[in-house]
Amino acid sequence: MEKVKPELVDELLKGYEKPEDIIGENGLLKRLTKALLERAMNAELTNHLGYEKHDPAGHHSGNSRNGVTSKTVKGEFGEIVVETPRDRNGSFEPQILGKHQTRFDGFDDKILSMYARGMSTREIQGHLKEMYGVEVSPALISDVTDAVIEEVKSWQNRPLEPIYGVVYLDALYVKMRHEGRVENRAVYVAIGIDLEGRKEVLGLWTSGNEGAKFWLGVLTELRNRGVKDVLIVCVDGLKGFPQAIETAFPEARVQLCIVHMVRASLNYVSWKERKLVAADLKMIYRAANERQAAKELDEFNARWGSKYQAIGKLWRENWDRVTPFFEFPAEVRRLIYTTNAVESLHMSLRKIIKTRGSFPSEEAAMKLLYLALRNVSAKWESVQHWKQALNHFEMLWGDRIKAATGKA
Numbered sequence: 001m002e003k004v005k006p007e008l009v010d011e012l013l014k015g016y017e018k019p020e021d022i023i024g025e026n027g028l029l030k031r032l033t034k035a036l037l038e039r040a041m042n043a044e045l046t047n048h049l050g051y052e053k054h055d056p057a058g059h060h061s062g063n064s065r066n067g068v069t070s071k072t073v074k075g076e077f078g079e080i081v082v083e084t085p086r087d088r089n090g091s092f093e094p095q096i097l098g099k100h101q102t103r104f105d106g107f108d109d110k111i112l113s114m115y116a117r118g119m120s121t122r123e124i125q126g127h128l129k130e131m132y133g134v135e136v137s138p139a140l141i142s143d144v145t146d147a148v149i150e151e152v153k154s155w156q157n158r159p160l161e162p163i164y165g166v167v168y169l170d171a172l173y174v175k176m177r178h179e180g181r182v183e184n185r186a187v188y189v190a191i192g193i194d195l196e197g198r199k200e201v202l203g204l205w206t207s208g209n210e211g212a213k214f215w216l217g218v219l220t221e222l223r224n225r226g227v228k229d230v231l232i233v234c235v236d237g238l239k240g241f242p243q244a245i246e247t248a249f250p251e252a253r254v255q256l257c258i259v260h261m262v263r264a265s266l267n268y269v270s271w272k273e274r275k276l277v278a279a280d281l282k283m284i285y286r287a288a289n290e291r292q293a294a295k296e297l298d299e300f301n302a303r304w305g306s307k308y309q310a311i312g313k314l315w316r317e318n319w320d321r322v323t324p325f326f327e328f329p330a331e332v333r334r335l336i337y338t339t340n341a342v343e344s345l346h347m348s349l350r351k352i353i354k355t356r357g358s359f360p361s362e363e364a365a366m367k368l369l370y371l372a373l374r375n376v377s378a379k380w381e382s383v384q385h386w387k388q389a390l391n392h393f394e395m396l397w398g399d400r401i402k403a404a405t406g407k408a
Contacts (some may be wrong), residue, residue: 030080033075033080034080034081034082037073037080037082037096037097038082038083038084038085040096041084041085041094041096041097042085044092044094044095044096045065045085045087045092045094048087048091048092049061049063049064049065049087049092053065062089063087063088063089063091064087064088065085065086065087065088066086066087066088067085067086068083068084068085068086069083069084069086070082070083070084071084071102072102073097073101073102073103074102074103074136075103079135082097084097084099108144108147110128111124111128111136111141111144111145112144112145112148112371113375114127115141115145115368115371116352116368116371116372116374116375117352117372117375118351118352118353118354118355118356118368118372120355120356121138121141121142122138124136124141125138125141145367145371146367148367148370148371149363149367151370152366152367152370155370156203156204157225158225159225159226160192160202160222160225160226160227161192161194161195161226161227162226162227162228162229162404162405162406163194163195163227163228163229163230163231163400163401163404163405164192164193164194164195164202164227164229164230164231165193165194165195165231165232165386165389165390165393166192166193166231166232166233166234166335166336166389167190167191167192167193167202167230167232167233167234168190168191168192168233168234168235169188169189169190169233169234169235169236169241170188170189170235170236170257170346171186171187171188171189171236172186172187172188172189172346172349172350172369173185173186173187174186174187174353174359174365174369175357175358175359176358176359176360176361176362176364176365177358177359177360177361178362182358185206185207185362186206186207187204187205187206187365187366187369188204188205188206188207188218189201189203189204189345189346189373190202190203190205190218190222191345192230193383193386195390195401195405196382197382197383197386197387197390198380198382198383199377199380199383200377201345201373201377202222203218203221203222204366204369204370204373205218206362206365206366211239211240212240212241212243212244213240213244214240215240215241215243215244215245216243216244216247216248218244219244219245219247219248219249220248222248223248223249228403228404229249229251229252229400229401229403229404230249230252231252231253231393231397231400231401232252232253232254232255232324232336233245233249233252233253233254233255234255234256234257234336234337235254235255235256235257236256236257236260237256237257237260237261237264237318241254242254242321251397251400253324254321254324255321255322255324255325255336255337256318256321256322257337258285258322258325258337261285261314261315261318261322262278262281262285264314265277265281265308265311265314265315266278268308268310268311269308269311277304277308277311280296280299280300280303280304281300281311283296283299283300284296284297284300284315285322285337287326289326290323290326293323293326294319297312297315297316297319300312324336325337327392327396328389328392329388329392331385331388332385332388332389332392335383335384335385335386335389336389345373345376345377348372348373348376349369349372349373349376352368352372353365353368353369353372356368
């Protein structure tokens with residue numbers, strides 16, 4: 001970048017005494033920005049017309065200058081009244097500051113960034129007024145954030161990878177207005193890990209009724225977006241999901257989240273005995289293999305069965321969904337048997353939505369959740385121990401991986 005000549009800077013700073021002389025309401029920065037914009041637009045108009053102002057070449061050219069139009073433009077420096085030149089034919093379209101543009105590039109991004117952090121409309125108004133001296137209306141903030149809705153739709157329908165090693169599915173409960181009343185509604189999140197070990201949010205869905213029909217719709221959508229196969233799906237015992245996955249991806253292994261299994265088990269346990277029960281449950285899922293785990297479950301039932309019969313029943317009824325992770329070495333198991341990938345995302349989202357109370361509509365909730373997860377997922381890194389996991393996946397399901405990717 002070419003440096004500004006020191007002589008020019010010295011000239012601009014003549015009379016400078018305090019910071020307000022540069023960044024204040026009537027400071028140099030605002031006056032210089034106004035002057036540069038107006039000079040640039042006049043240069044654009046000269047180029048559009050093909051002759052300089054007052055040049056005789058413009059006589060009988062068919063178009064000429066036609067005064068100026070004033071408009072207020074908002075930006076990080078506050079508000080500036082800019083004189084936009086016009087032409088008589090109305091064909092001139094300024095490039096540096098569009099004809100209908102009233103906000104500088106980057107200003108809308110600041111509103112979206114604050115909105116994505118969970119700030120309310122009133123809080124955004126106050127922040128912009130305090131930091132930049134700019135007054136914005138609730139309607140403007142709504143217009144800026146509503147512009148994201150089409151982006152959300154495009155994101156929700158974007159093409160996906162042909163195969164995912166692991167897909168996590170879980171629910172986050174959000175208060176939103178539905179059919180005239182505020183209620184807790186589930187927002188379902190799917191996170192996929194592709195064959196390169198990269199995490200991505202595959203989509204967000206809402207539904208009042210969790211069941212096989214709903215889940216079949218979600219999984220069919222993933223297929224329609226290009227997903228041919230999923231090796232392992234880790235879920236939180238979602239109602240109707242096993243039946244749906246067997247229809248959409250019949251070869252996928254379903255792994256129940258062990259963390260949720262433990263939590264569900266401890267719901268039956270008195271507070272003073274929770275640590276003891278949790279320690280004995282750990283012996284089951286930390287076993288070396290499935291046979292050892294079954295033995296530990298028997299010992300758990302021998303110790304606690306008379307008091308907490310429901311826990312043993314819960315584990316036995318779900319045993320086929322609990323045990324797939326035993327096929328893998330210890331460093332890979334944690335990746336497979338827990339929905340921590342989703343839980344950590346939910347934790348970040350909960351921090352953002354907790355101050356919002358409730359949302360006026362499903363669309364408003366999805367808008368904020370999309371912006372928030374876009375910020376969170378931008379910081380994600382590749383999954384640890386993924387190479388070990390992929391090696392085992394290729395040994396077990398190499399043909400499926402080749403079929404989905406089309407690679408020999």
